[in-house]
Amino acid sequence: MTSIEPRDLGASTPHEIHRLASRGFAITYLVALASLGSVAVLARGLLLDLLLVAIGIALGSMLVLLSRRMGRAIRELETSQTGLQHDYDRARLDSLLDGLTGLGNHRAFQEALDEEVAAAREAGRPLALLMIDVDDLKQTNDRGGHIAGDEVLRALGRIIRSNLRRSDRAFRIGGDEFALLLPDCDLDGGEAIAGHLLAAALGGNQGARSAFSITIGLTAFPESSAGRQQLIIQADAALYAGKRHGRTTVERFDPMRHGVANDERSLVELALAVERVSHGLLRAVYQPVVSLRTGQVVGFEGLVRLAADAGFPDPTSLFVAAEATSRTIELDVVCARTVLAGAGELGTEAYIAINVSPRTLESDAFSALELVALARRYGIAPSQLVVELTEREAVEDLSKLQAAVATLRRHDVRIAIDDVGAGNAGLRLLSEVDFDIMKIDLSLVRAGAHHAPSEAVLRALAAVARQRGSSIVAEGIETSDLLEAVLELRFDAGQGYLLGRPLPQLVHDPVALFALMADGDATIAVA
DSSP: OOOOOHHHHHHSOHHHHHHHHHHHHHHHHHHHHHHHHHHHHHHHHHHHHHHHHHHHHHHHHHHHHHHHHHHHHHHHHHHHHHHHHHHHHHHHHHHTBOTTTSSBOHHHHHHHHHHHHHHHHHHTOOEEEEEEEETTHHHHHHHHHHHHHHHHHHHHHHHHHHHSOTTOEEEEOSSSEEEEEEETOOHHHHHHHHHHHHHHHHTTOTTOSSOOOEEEEEEEETTTOSSHHHHHHHHHHHHHHHHHTTSSSEEEOOTTTSGGGGOOSOHHHHHHHHHHHTTTOEEEEEEEEEETTTOOEEEEEEEEEEOTTSSSSSHHHHHHHHHHTTOHHHHHHHHHHHHHHTOOOOTTTOEEEEEEOHHHHHOTTOOTHHHHHHHHHTTOOGGGEEEEEOSSSOOSOHHHHHHHHHHHHHTTOEEEEEEETSSHHHHHHHTTSOOSEEEEOHHHHHHHTTOHHHHHHHHHHHHHHHHHTOEEEEOOOOSHHHHHHHHHTTOSEEOSTTTOOOBSSOOOOOBOHHHHHHHOSSSOOBO
């Protein structure tokens, strides 16, 4: 840097002195500025460091705060997840319980059945299945309201719980239907438990207003069934058989009597098989009903027979499958159409009888007028049509059945009751519905020919028919002894192989009754 010596000032002019002074000031100013710049740089560095420290402290605090909040959120989420799991478990449990009885519901039954069958198969142990139906629950509701019906259902639930072992599982699978799974239990053991349940229900305890009755059907794996589907079908078939033949009973599955219940096809496959039969695999045959006074044919019962490739061994098996798959109505209509379409020339005096399940007449999906329309379509006057109520299924809604019967009567259709004497169900209907024709079950006819008590029942039924103005028909007349017995009882008409076999066409030829008693064989004798 250039310095200004004192000696230079003395030798200089005033102008020079001013110039030199100005240059010195500028230099000093620049030096000051440079110093200030260094200080500013240092200050900026210090401020930046302070700022970074502050940011670090702030970030640390924020991370701590965020960590705390995240921890709290995680804990809340875990608590919420636990609550959700509890709610889910509670909802699933509720979805598997029947709210009225506290037993498992239909969904729970399906799941448990899979589990128990698999466990029984793996362990090589038996498994019994009981199907239970409350008898006449609708009548209980009609008399005392749904409160009375609910009391019966709750009472049955308590009876079931108090009579089962710890390993047994119970379910309410429908309005008045219950199911029980009994591990390590065969048919005999299941029947014993069923007997206890029936006795307890008839005892009138457990909170019901009065005693009530139940019908129980049972089967067992592997004695009768090879798997879950067969268990359901077999137990249902046994239950329906018990209801048809009097109710208030325990019915074991019997492959000889319960037909398709031994079928290994699934319910879906059975439903398809029933539908397939409805399309051209049925043919009609007609068995004559003969006056036991004149030998003249007074009517025909239209029956159906199956084609060889129908997939069912006989009509009984077909109708059991229809019941199991809820296709009874469709099958009844198809059978009625088949019979009426093939009847041909009926004449003016004879009638044609078709079999219809009470369940069909009760159903909201069916109108009794459909039968009237079918008869007219095939040239049959409604007055020549007889609707026979079968006992394939029990009556569930008596008021609807009575309404359907009244509708048919208004159109001159006559009503018959089939298989009277086969069980209490037929006798019960006699007290509730007025029938134009009473058909006596062949087993009672056979017994009456040889046993005094059965004969007394037959005489009483004949008296009831006469009091009501009904005609009485004896079914199953196959021998001369049976024919002689019903002639002595003065029945109005008879039906059976001795009087006429079912044939594809109507045969109006009269029958020589006294000749048949002499010959004693099951052939048609023409007068």
